[in-house]
Amino acid sequence: MIDLEMTEMEMEEVVERYSNALTSIRTSGANPNLVSHIEVDYYGMATPINQISSISVIEGKQLLIKPYEMRIVKDIEKAIFAANIGLTPQNEGTQIRIVVPPLTEQRRREYAQKVKEMAEEAKIAVRNVRRDYNDQIKKDKTIPEDTQKDMLDEVQELTDKYIKKVEDVCAKKSRDLMKL
Known part of the structure; x- marks a missing residue:
């Protein structure tokens, strides 16, 4: 039946x-969902950024990504560039800052x-x-x-x-x- x-x-x-x-399409300011779904090669597996780092919003216009392991900062930066979502990550050594421009x-x-x-x-x-x-x-x-x-x-x-x-x-x- x-x-x-x-x-x-x-x-x-x-x-x-x-x-x-x-949720991955932004309507206004910074939002962790803009990058949380982007996958990074982590120990040979494609892993979403939000599972290997903390993502916070600063002043409503910036995202701060703090990886749990410092060695993957460059990998996260490359993945964000490769995602081609119109955001430019700035590698600060231990973290990545993304200034989210107005649309x-x-x-x-x-x-x-x-x-x-x-x-x-x-x-x-x-x-x-x-x-x-x-x-x-x-x-x-x-x-x-x-x-x-x-x-x-x-x-x-x-x-x-x-x-x-x-x-x-x-x-x-x-x-x-x-x-x-």
Whole structure:
């Protein structure tokens, strides 16, 4: 039997992943999420910066990254450069300082476009969940035709609900980006 609660959970997961991915796009000042997801080669493993250092915000305009091991300062610096996120790390020997410049109008528009692209990917993921469950419902010959139609309608309602959630998250982030 097909479980519609699982359908909803999977769609909710897609929206959560999208929301979490948006934290890496800055809307204003310094925020540890700007660099926390960047991975550094640490003992042969790709490890997020936030697991090998502390990241703090200074005066709302700077990030200070203090690695737990001093030998990886250069590796963190290289990883931030390689991430190409528009931030320039300054190696101070035992720590890395990043001055976060204010967003230009052009950069805000680029970020808003990226938010929309990510929203489209999230919508596609929600639709893929719908397609998978619709296929399961149609293939299950033990379900009466009327019940099948009701279940397909419910899956479509869930799809509409979660696509609306993605659009709402996208609209909010876009508004935050365009605020000066």
